[in-house]
Amino acid sequence: MKEHMTELTQNVAEMVAEPEKKVNELLNYFQDRLPGMIDLLIKIALVLAVFFIGKKVINWLLRMIKRSFTRAGLEEGSIHFLLSLIKALMYVILVSSLATYLGVKEASIAALLGSMGVGIVLALKESLSNLAGGVILLLMKPFVVGDYIREDGHGNEGTVHSIDLFYTKLITPDNQVVSLPNGILSNTSMTNVTKQDKRQLRLTVGISYDADIKEAKAVLEEILRTDEKVMQNEPVDVFVDELAESSVQIGFRAWLAPEDYWPAKWRITETVKYAFDAKGISIPYKQIDVHVASENTK
Structure with missing residues (x-):
């Protein structure tokens, strides 16, 4: 019995010593x-x-x-x-x-x-292409921040806000932000609307075949000559552009500062309508004249 107690004590001592060792x-x-x-x-x-x-x-x-x-x-x-x-x-x-x-x-x-x-x-092959496109845009300078551009491939247009490493940001006229990859801009045709210091206004209006062409031209020329935003030191042209199916197309051209283009276009278009109404010059709808020939019966 004493031997068993001794062995048990040794086992307990070893069990206690093992964790302490660890x-x-x-x-x-x-x-x-x-x-x-x-x-x-x-x-x-x-x-x-x-x-x-x-x-x-x-x-x-x-x-x-x-x-x-x-x-x-x-x-x-x-x-x-x-x-x-x-x-x-x-x-x-x-x-x-x-x-x-x-x-x-x-x-x-x-x-x-x-x-x-x-x-x-x-x-990132596409991204590197955009990076290379950004370098090309930086060196060639087809546009700068503040220019109004139109990307011809997808019809995106707006004022250039920034030119980043990979993207160029445009602000559209209705204040949206468009991000265009530089690679696309450097490899597609593009129109810089504000690169020059003037822009030509090109409008066409149709008048009735019964209207007086000379009077209509005089009215249009007067409108262009009296508009405050039209550059009076530049040529003003009013001409018969086309004899169309339903109307005589009168074209008129004038030069404007790029920032005045859209307000002047809208204002002049509205003024033309009021002036033609006052002079009794009609702007016809598209129409087709149908002539019915009667057959003589015996």
């Missing part, structure tokens, strides 16, 4: 690695602090560069495009430097950037 091993493990872990945590804290400081420095540098570009007379769209490119490069440099500080080797970073570059090229 705990001691765990404590020794952490004690051995604690300095390294503390060093790593300090490095991570420093990296985060440097990142946020670097972010503020980058924003400050971008503001300085923007002021320099503005003083140099660069166009606003070019400034926005270059700042986006410089910002991306600065962040790449910042992140690479912080990774090196954490112990990542320069060769590994270079290999990673290379492999990422290959992956990005394969996955």
Whole structure:
């Protein structure tokens, strides 16, 4: 019996000693690695602090560069495009430097950037096409911020708000924002409505065949000569454009400042209607005259 008690006591002692041994091993493990872990945590804290400081420095540098570009007379769209490119490069440099500080080797970073570059090229072919298109737009300058353009491929049009790395943003006349890929804009036909300092108004109105053509032309010329937005030092043309099926088409042309085009067009069109009504000059509906020949019966 005494032997059994001794054996039981030994077993209990071993069971109590086993967890204590595991705990001691765990404590020794952490004690051995604690300095390294503390060093790593300090490095991570420093990296985060440097990142946020670097972010503020980058924003400050971008503001300085923007002021320099503005003083140099660069166009606003070019400034926005270059700042986006410089910002991306600065962040790449910042992140690479912080990774090196954490112990990542320069060769590994270079290999990673290379492999990422290959992956990005394969996955973002369209985006890179837009980036290349942005560079072309920046160099060729078919339009600048503030121009009113019309993209002929899909009919999008509006005032250029910004030219980014990949997209150009337009503000439509009804205040919507349209984002057009730079690759499309650089590879399709496009109309810059406000590139020139004047724009020709081209209108046509139909009058009845019974109306006096000379009187109608005189009325139209008077309207153009008295409108305050029509450039009076430029030619004003009124002419018979076509003898159509139901009317005589009178065309008239005048020159306007680009910003006056639409208000003047709407105003002149309305004035023509009132002036023709006052002179009794009818604007006919489209019509067909049908003549019925009677057959003589014997």
